[in-house]
Amino acid sequence: MAQTKTNTEDYLRMYAQMVRIRTFEDTANQLYLSAKMPGLTHMYSGEEAVAVGICEALTTTDRITSTHRGHGHCVAKGAAFKEMFCELLGKEEGYCRGKGGSMHIADQFNGNLGANAIVGGSMGIATGSAFTAKMQGRDDVTVCFFGDGATAQGLLYEVMNMAALWKLPVIYACENNGYSEYTATAEIAAGSITARAEAFGIEAHQVDGQDVLAVNTLTQDLVARARKGEGPFFLELMTYRYHGHHVGDINREYYRSKDEERDWKDNRDPIVKFRGWLVDQGVASEAEIEAMNAEIKQDAAEAVEYALNARYPAESEVDMHVYADIEHALAPHTA
Amino acid sequence: MREITLSQAVNEALAEEMRRDDTVFIIGEDVAEAGTPFKVLSGLVEEFGTGRVVDTPIAEPGFMGLAVGAAMTGTRPVVDLMFGDFLYLIMDQLCNQAAKTHYMSGGKMRAPLVVRTNLGATRRSAAQHSQSLHALVAHIPGLKVALPSSAYEAKGLMKTAIRDNNPVVIFEDKLMYNDKAPVPEEEFLIPFGEANIKRPGTDITLIGTSSMVQVCEKAAEILSCEGIEAEVIDPRTIVPLDEATLLASAKKTSRVIVVDEGHQSYGVTGEIASRINEKAFYHLDAPVLRMGAMDVPVPFSPALEDLTVPTPEAVAEAARRLMSGEMIHAA
Numbered sequence: 024m025a026q027t028k029t030n031t032e033d034y035l036r037m038y039a040q041m042v043r044i045r046t047f048e049d050t051a052n053q054l055y056l057s058a059k060m061p062g063l064t065h066m067y068s069g070e071e072a073v074a075v076g077i078c079e080a081l082t083t084t085d086r087i088t089s090t091h092r093g094h095g096h097c098v099a100k101g102a103a104f105k106e107m108f109c110e111l112l113g114k115e116e117g118y119c120r121g122k123g124g125s126m127h128i129a130d131q132f133n134g135n136l137g138a139n140a141i142v143g144g145s146m147g148i149a150t151g152s153a154f155t156a157k158m159q160g161r162d163d164v165t166v167c168f169f170g171d172g173a174t175a176q177g178l179l180y181e182v183m184n185m186a187a188l189w190k191l192p193v194i195y196a197c198e199n200n201g202y203s204e205y206t207a208t209a210e211i212a213a214g215s216i217t218a219r220a221e222a223f224g225i226e227a228h229q230v231d232g233q234d235v236l237a238v239n240t241l242t243q244d245l246v247a248r249a250r251k252g253e254g255p256f257f258l259e260l261m262t263y264r265y266h267g268h269h270v271g272d273i274n275r276e277y278y279r280s281k282d283e284e285r286d287w288k289d290n291r292d293p294i295v296k297f298r299g300w301l302v303d304q305g306v307a308s309e310a311e312i313e314a315m316n317a318e319i320k321q322d323a324a325e326a327v328e329y330a331l332n333a334r335y336p337a338e339s340e341v342d343m344h345v346y347a348d349i350e351h352a353l354a355p356h357t358a
Numbered sequence: 359m360r361e362i363t364l365s366q367a368v369n370e371a372l373a374e375e376m377r378r379d380d381t382v383f384i385i386g387e388d389v390a391e392a393g394t395p396f397k398v399l400s401g402l403v404e405e406f407g408t409g410r411v412v413d414t415p416i417a418e419p420g421f422m423g424l425a426v427g428a429a430m431t432g433t434r435p436v437v438d439l440m441f442g443d444f445l446y447l448i449m450d451q452l453c454n455q456a457a458k459t460h461y462m463s464g465g466k467m468r469a470p471l472v473v474r475t476n477l478g479a480t481r482r483s484a485a486q487h488s489q490s491l492h493a494l495v496a497h498i499p500g501l502k503v504a505l506p507s508s509a510y511e512a513k514g515l516m517k518t519a520i521r522d523n524n525p526v527v528i529f530e531d532k533l534m535y536n537d538k539a540p541v542p543e544e545e546f547l548i549p550f551g552e553a554n555i556k557r558p559g560t561d562i563t564l565i566g567t568s569s570m571v572q573v574c575e576k577a578a579e580i581l582s583c584e585g586i587e588a589e590v591i592d593p594r595t596i597v598p599l600d601e602a603t604l605l606a607s608a609k610k611t612s613r614v615i616v617v618d619e620g621h622q623s624y625g626v627t628g629e630i631a632s633r634i635n636e637k638a639f640y641h642l643d644a645p646v647l648r649m650g651a652m653d654v655p656v657p658f659s660p661a662l663e664d665l666t667v668p669t670p671e672a673v674a675e676a677a678r679r680l681m682s683g684e685m686i687h688a689a
Contacts, residue, residue, distance in 0.1 A: 086431065088427075117464070118463075119463050120464030120465070122463075123462040127463070129462070129463045129466065129467060131466050136427070136430055137462070137463065137467070139455075141455075144450060144451075145455075147419070147421075147422065147423010147424050147427055147451055147455070148430060148455065151423065151425055151427020151429070151435075152428070152430065152431045154424055154428045155427070155431040155432055155433050156431075158383065158409065159381075159432065165427075178420060178451075181421075181423075182417075182420045184415055185415065185417070185420060185421065343465065344460050344463075344464060344465035345460070345499050346460065346524050347460050347468045348522075352499065
């Protein structure tokens, strides 16, 4: 593991946040498998060190944009289980009153501008968020999460060009999990991903996305520099997606082998790695870690139970929030 | 009252709102020193600087997306889309992102931005610089759509658009930039969803949008000489649409023609005609007619281009046929 000066409390919070993401995803997967969740969802399991390593380097007023595989970012930026599960189940108390669901979950109070179901769709939003910070003379930083698949979208290059020209405080964080939906990244990405950012004069780093301390240390440095106007920056985080493209993508040997999946899980799991390091360094005992895991599991169980029993939005909500300042978009006087 | 051009009216509206609210900024291609190819924004960069009149690379999806994020985080961008035809380039950012932000977040986030762009053929600019694509965005819940028909509306609607907390697309007719109209010197806003009865009449209703308002007014003059008094109505915004004013006129005159420069099929004319049919059917003495742009790509040759858009003579002729009863059983 990379070394860092962060203190014990921060280490334990990073660990807890990674476990919270894994636990959230395991629970969400069970909801899907037991047909209790409407629609589909995209699991973040395996990539926890990326979201946590980055978001632990941010403050609440720093912002992120997320992806269709966004539960991890949402948890890492500070969201609560209860509102998240309510959203996944389409309930009134969800973060978006059940109107967004898994692929649009947003938590603006914690600076999460939202997941996005268009691959690469939030790159402009993240860059605009950084534009606001610069225009208003604030020092907050925006992190734009996207996957390797999204590097094929032209929007990325348009906004990186502008971010570099205008020195915007944005960090483009490419989570390279090796697969663009059902296709190996090597088949969709020519040349080097970091070199694409470097072509705009953007400082780019490739980092082990399974090493939370490596991710966090690097991000802390880049965030501090972005606050001083030295941005933008680009990160390529090498990681792995344990599940398929979405929860229904079960038989996937046609695009990747079970041996490969087993190798990542057995030998490069970010939580197992960090847990071992915490114990080795004497930061926490096995017993303390087990207690933490159990507490998180309990939290998730309670939240999901609450969400299952929570109310759906009233039918009258269907035409609410179409327009700001118009209560019901389809009311006769506005039609 | 003083008269100013539509171009000056837009410029004044932007300047006033930028002075009033320092979160308003303009972003687009060649908006600063160049002041756009139509010179609508001339002088603004001198007053507000390049930090608020922001020249971008030629990257419409990029600066549109940037504007969405800027709007979501506390600013009010006015996106300058040089030609309405470039709407196709920004559709994801406008329709999937901006239009849905408020709804998808359950009302917690919003994207108060304006896309200022244009429409209108007969400028000899051929198929990719002449389209009137407002129906595309009017189809998307979450967007508001304004169509100023003169300098007066261009100013009042722009100011309202900038203050609106939703994404608004405002289409100026690019052939009208130098057209003058009386515009008060004192501040005024035109609320969305309030149609304007441009000319009162009793015999037939002509509903026109944007420059088609003038086409309808000219048709009404022709008809008036023949003893037919046409009422001309400008909806001013098609989302929201002032249905009440349109229906009241339809019920009064019992005959309606809807004239709009978008392609006729699946367009604004069809939508308005349909609403009148649904809600005023038993007051009508004739089918509601649609007159849109011909369903062809806009041709370059003047000999062909002029055939594609409604003219005062064509509107007057259609009105005569409706009045004579010729089209009551028309196919």
